[in-house]
Amino acid sequence: MQLLMFSILGFGAVLSALFMVTNKKAISAAMSLIVTMFCLAGLYVLLDAHLMAALQIIVYAGAIMVLFLFVIMLLNVEEKEGRPEGHTILLQFVAILLVGLVFLSMVNLVKVDGSMFSLGDAANPFGTTKAVGKLLFTEYLLPFEIASVLLLAAIVGAVILAKRRIDDSGSSENHSES
Amino acid sequence: MVSLNAYLMLGAVLFSIGAVGVFTQRNALIIYMCIELMLNAVNLTIIAFSRFLNNMDGHVFVFMIMTVAAAEAAVGLAIIISLFRNKATVNVDDINLSKG
Secondary structure: OHHHHHHHHHHHHHHHHHHHHOOOOHHHHHHHHHHHHHHHHHHHHHOOOHHHHHHHHHHHHHHHHHHHHHHHHHHOOOOOOOOOOHHHHHHHHHHHHHHHHHHHHHHHHHHHOHHHOOOOOOOOOOOOHHHHHHHHHHOOHHHHHHHHHHHHHHHHHHHHHHOOOHHHHHHHHHHHHO | OOOHHHHHHHHHHHHHHHHHHHHHOOEHHHHHHHHHHHHHHHHHHHHHHHHHOOOOHHHHHHHHHHHHHHHHHHHHHHHHHHHHHHHOOOEOOOOOHHHO
16 A cells, blocks of 8 residues: 555656656646655655644645745746636646545545554654654754754845845936936 | 665656756756755655664755745745846846856
8 A cells, every 4th residue: 555655646747856856837837746756755754754744735835835936927938828618627627626526535545554654652752743853952953943044044044035125216216307 | 675776766857857847847847846856856866875874863854945945935036037027038048147
């Protein structure tokens, strides 16, 4: 059963990664990268890294890819497209059905063989939030604090890089006034 | 139980796909996504080793890599935005400012 899950998730990750690399449109590439990240989260669950799987979905598929999509839509480098055509809508419908089927089969798989994923308990705390957190706040406390400083620097840097310069906007306002 | 070699092979394949993407794609945004893919492949390798060595230090490393990846994505996308503001393109062939 684990081998089956590994094959499905591994092939899904590789296929969507290949689709991303060979794609010209940034939006499609971002979507297939999200699929890759979900497959990787499933592999983390197979490897008993439950906290990392949750963080993979929340941080990568949630935060970073949403940032990518915002930037893609902000830059608007794609060609303008009109209303979606008939076959596009059909394709979307088929895709929705496929995603639903995948979720149903996943739920059934877990129901059939619930022992496939060990959720971790006091006897076997490998990869649980408690165990990783304890490690993070005792042995790796200094790297943890440095990471928070790094994030602060990244926030300040991103704001400084992405904002319009004050003198630029002031001069353009002056131009428009004159 | 899936063997360690299978996970390592999968991580290597994903990393190679990401590296090929960095060299073949000309869109700066997709190049960034390929870099994220390479970071993810490394994360998979670390977690696989962590499981098979039964040592949870790898999870902390993956946590740190995720932090750095988030910071890198924020700063990198800000750089792309300011580049786009100056040159009105995200094609890396058109952005050769340091070439002289």
